[in-house]
Amino acid sequence: MIPAATCIAEASDAYHVQTAAIDAVIAHGLPAGEVRDGRVGPMAIPVQWLPVFELMGIKTEDVVNGECQNILAGTWIMAYMQAIQPMQADGASYAAGRYSVRFPAWLQARRQAWAPVVQRAAQLTGIPAALIDAVITVESKYNPAARSGKNAIGMMQLLETTAALIGGGNPRNPEDNIMMGSKYLAQLATKFNGDLPLTLAAYNAGPGAVTKRGYRIPPFPETQAYVPQVIALYSYLQQHP
Structure with missing residues (x-):
C-alpha cells in the first residue's frame, strides 16, 4: 500500500x-x-x-x-x-463549495477594456461572455502579445494551424483573436454536444486527444488542471459579472 x-x-x-x-x-x-x-x-x-x-x-x-x-x-x-x-x-x-476571486487591478482593467469585444463575440457565436472571459483570463490574462512555448498566439492562445482552419481573421490582431477563439469554442461545443468539460479539454489538448480517449478528459496534467480552472472561474463570473 x-x-x-x-x-x-x-x-x-x-x-x-x-x-x-x-x-x-x-x-x-x-x-x-x-x-x-x-x-x-x-x-x-x-x-x-x-x-x-x-x-x-x-x-x-x-x-x-x-x-x-x-x-x-x-x-x-x-x-x-x-x-x-x-x-x-x-x-x-x-x-x-465556496470560493472568491480577487483580480489584480491591472487584470481587472484589461478585462473591462476588452469587455465590449467579448460581448460581441458572445453574441456572434452563442458562447456565453463569462466563458469567453474565463478562457482568456486563464489562457493569457488578457495579454495580446502572449505566446506559449508551443507558439500559441494572443489572448485566446490560438495555434497557427487552428487559426487557419477557423478562418475569418488574423490571430495576431487582438480583436480577431477573441472572435476566432470564441468561434473555435463554439465549434468544439457543437462537436462535444455542449459538454463543457470535454469542450474545454479539447480547446486545451485538441479534439483528437479527447476522442481518442473515448470522449474523456485526457490524462495530461496541464489539461486536467486547465479544465477545472476555467470551469471554476466561469461559474464565478456567471454570478459576479
Whole structure:
C-alpha cells in the first residue's frame, strides 16, 4: 500500500495545491471505501463529482475504495475551486463549495477594456461572455502579445494551424483573436454536444486527444488542471459579472 503522505505529495505536485490544504481536508475525511452523508473517502468527496471523474476515465469504485485515487481526485476538485490565483482553497471552502476571486487591478482593467469585444463575440457565436472571459483570463490574462512555448498566439492562445482552419481573421490582431477563439469554442461545443468539460479539454489538448480517449478528459496534467480552472472561474463570473 502506498503511504498517504506519498499520495498527498503526488497530488500537490500534480495540481499545485498546498499539502497543508490537502491535510486539512483529510483531517475531516472518511476512511477509504466509506460513503456517508453524500461524501466519499479520505477527501470526503461529494458524490455528485463521481460522474465527472468517470468522464476523465477514473472509475467510481477507484475513487470510493482507493485511498490514493481519492486523494488525487479530491485535490483535483480543490484545483477546480482554486481556479486562478488568488482563490482560496482551504478545508472549509472545499466542504462548502465556496470560493472568491480577487483580480489584480491591472487584470481587472484589461478585462473591462476588452469587455465590449467579448460581448460581441458572445453574441456572434452563442458562447456565453463569462466563458469567453474565463478562457482568456486563464489562457493569457488578457495579454495580446502572449505566446506559449508551443507558439500559441494572443489572448485566446490560438495555434497557427487552428487559426487557419477557423478562418475569418488574423490571430495576431487582438480583436480577431477573441472572435476566432470564441468561434473555435463554439465549434468544439457543437462537436462535444455542449459538454463543457470535454469542450474545454479539447480547446486545451485538441479534439483528437479527447476522442481518442473515448470522449474523456485526457490524462495530461496541464489539461486536467486547465479544465477545472476555467470551469471554476466561469461559474464565478456567471454570478459576479
